[in-house]
Amino acid sequence: MTGPVVVGIDDFEHSEHLITVAAREAEQRGSALWLAHAYHGFAPVTQGVPPDYTPEEIVRDLATSQLTALVPEIRARHSGLHVETAVVTGPAAPALAVLADTASLLVVGGRGRGGLAGQLLGSVALRTLARAHCPVLVVRGVSEQATGRVMLGVDVDDPATGPEVVGFAFEEAALRNAGLYAFHAWEDPSILYTYGSQAFRAEQRTEALKRCHDALAEALAPWQKKYPEVSVTSEVLTGVPTKLLVESTQLVDLVVIGARARHDGEDGMRVGAIAHTVLHHAACPVAVVPDR
Structure with missing residues (x-):
């Protein structure tokens, strides 16, 4: 088996086509598919919240549940495909690049969000390319x-x-x-x-x-x-x-x-x-x- 195909999912709501492409690439290679999401845990600023409270666990658990919910449908469409999930903290580009260090392919979305920017390459994709060691497929x-x-x-x-x-x-x-x-x-x-x-x-x-x-x-x-x-x-x-x-x-x-x-x-x-x-x-x- 070759290194996994890692797909970076930023926008869960519009990720179906991205995941379909990544799953097909993994299936063709006979490799595993890793669903990855990078999150940020921000310190709260609400008055009265304990100073030692951090929302990181909440954000991480939400991202984990969203990734996990995608797995059954992927396996139903691609029987035999080994699917794993990976939730990492930090800015998306460096986090994805590190995660995909041993990957055979890193798959990322290729559009910005909204208006004219939606027709152009997103900043996460560009920053990921600037850090990745493996081939990157921009969808x-x-x-x-x-x-x-x-x-x-x-x-x-x-x-x-x-x-x-x-x-x-x-x-x-x-x-x-x-x-x-x-x-x-x-x-x-x-x-x-x-x-x-x-x-x-x-x-x-x-x-x-x-x-x-x-x-x-x-x-x-x-x-x-x-x-x-x-x-x-x-x-x-x-x-x-x-x-x-x-x-x-x-x-x-x-x-x-x-x-x-x-x-x-x-x-x-x-x-x-x-x-x-x-x-x-x-x-x-x-x-x-x-x-x-």
């Missing part, structure tokens, strides 16, 4: 209509898209019996040229595209051998990476992107500008995988 979108496709965004010039990231995408595609679509977005620098001949620019463009094609094929080759059952489509597209990635998330079940693991004595990963934009605007779940 966005609500469609249950499977497309049978996993998308992998590969920056052939960025070491953050290393073997851990590519391997995770292939594993997800295999677990889902889905195809894998991998692409590299190349931004044509010739549009910035104000000198030189058209022939020169065309030759440079052809050489650059060939280099990208070769680098992409090289990155995918060892994983295609390991997962021969996964149907792979790959291509190099010309355009702005963020625009291409966000638009493509409407056509797939999952997008996988990489992030640099921190090596400066701090926990978590560094989420770059492209990943940050995709996380805010994707129409499907986004898996962010730290490259070691």
